[in-house]
Every structure is written in structure tokens, then in C-alpha cells.
Amino acid sequence: MHKKTLLALTAMLVWAGPARAQTATDCPQLPPGSNAQWEVQQGPGFVFCRAVERDSARQAFAVTIGREASFKPRRTDRVGDRVTIDGTRTYWHAPQNDLLAGTLVRETLLELPSGDYAHIIVRASDETQLARTLQDAEALHFSDVRLGSK
Template sequence: MNILRAALCLSLSLSAAAASAQSPTECPSLPASSGLQWQQQAQADFLLCKATTGDGREVLSLLLSARNPDVPLTRPLRQEKGVFAGESLYWYQPDLGGQEPPGYANRRITVVKFDKNRYAQISLYAGDAQELGSLQTLTQGMNLNPTAVAAGR
């Protein structure tokens, strides 16, 4: 029985080590011209990056994980086409249960599977249509290659 427990513990620790080895440890670099800064929260199974403006307003959140966030994205809420990490995507207006608070028209969300067992959930909280376009362009240019991220420090 002790051998079985030891084998199970070893298997679980190897699985956790493999998962953490595949998870990024830093947010992708942001262009200096964007005026945005990351606030980062790293856990064993995900990395949450929140981009804020100089006055502290959150405009973008990026959740990187080995698990599919399984966010329902329905066709009636589909908006623009885009690209992230080399993968094609559609941006959606978030489903807020029929509510449309101020700024709703410029909010977007998407989920992208960009590598084997690697997912990105991206949310945009733009102040206007121009900022929305800028944020979509910014996310399109993000490099998730760990070497590039480390070099961008």
C-alpha cells in the first residue's frame, strides 16, 4: 500500500512540475509607446496579466493557462476578426445577461488555444472605439515565446 501511495505522489508531483514548466512565468512585454503597465498574478496553473493606464484604469486582462477557461462565446455576440499568437480568432461582446452598462459597446472578450494545452482568455475594456482598435492591434502583436518574453525585460 505504501508503494502505491508513493507512486501516486510521485506521479502527481511530476504532473504538477510538467504543467508549471509549460506555464509562462511573466507577462508578455508591452511596447513603451502604449503607456500601459502590467499587474501580474502568477499561480501554479495560470498567469493573470492586467494592463493598466497611467491613471490606474484597467484596459486589458490576459489569462494564460493550461486549462480551457470554457467561456461561452455565442455567435450573436461575435464582432471583429483578429489574431493572437498566430491563431485566428473572433472578438465577442461579453455576455452580461442582457445588461449593457456604460462602455459595453467597447468591451471585448475572446479565448484562443494557441499551443498544445495552452489557452489565452483576453478581455478588453476600451474607453472608446479608437482605443478598442489600438488594444486589438496591441494583442495581435504580443509575443508569447518565453525567450522573447525574457528578453523583453
């Protein structure tokens, strides 16, 4: 009986190890029913997550997660009302950039519970696409995101 208990505990520990390691992820959780999937690029001190639409291969939005804030929001660039992303109140910003003429761009910065920062960038060709993409970006969940989780 003691041997069976020891084997059972050993098996539980073996299974618990990988499960614990898998709870931390590089990218936030996409909203249920999202048509996107993550493409991930690791960098020194950051992770770049591209949400790419499955049917069109178009980048819906991107999230850069790093130990330092890669985006410095300016109050003068704020657009719209305050939004909440995974429990954090923030504003979308529309920075002026002549290189992106004809493209609607929105950016925001979140400080994550881990102490890392998430810079979310949305680019769209029209207002309808922008509204849909902002809705998906605002439904992201960062609770298990840890920089360098792999």
C-alpha cells in the same frame, strides 16, 4: 590550459541556467512602444495579467492564462472580421452582460503552443479607446509564455 577551459565551460553553464529560466514568462510580451506594464497575480492553475497604463493607472486589458479555457466563445457573440494574434486566427466576441452597461467589452480565446489557453479581455469607455486597446492586444506575443514559469 585544461583548467582554464574547464573554468570557462563552468562559467558558461552557470550563465546559461538563469538565461534559459528567464526565457519563459508568465505574461505575453507587450507591443513595442506600449504605454502599459503588467501587474501579475498567480492563482491555482492560472496566471492573471493586467496591462495597466503607466500614465493613468487604468487597466487597458487583461489576459488570463490557464490550463483550462476560462472563456467559452459563442459564435453569436462574434463582432468584426477575423483577426490574427501572434499567428493565431481568432475572432473578438462581445458578450451580453447587463452588469457592464456603458462599457464596451471584447473577449477572445487563444490556444497557446504550450497547450495552455489565453483569454484576452478588453474593456473600454468609448470606440476610440476600444480601437486603440484592441490594436495593442492584437500585437501581443505569447511565444515564451509558460504557465507557472517562475
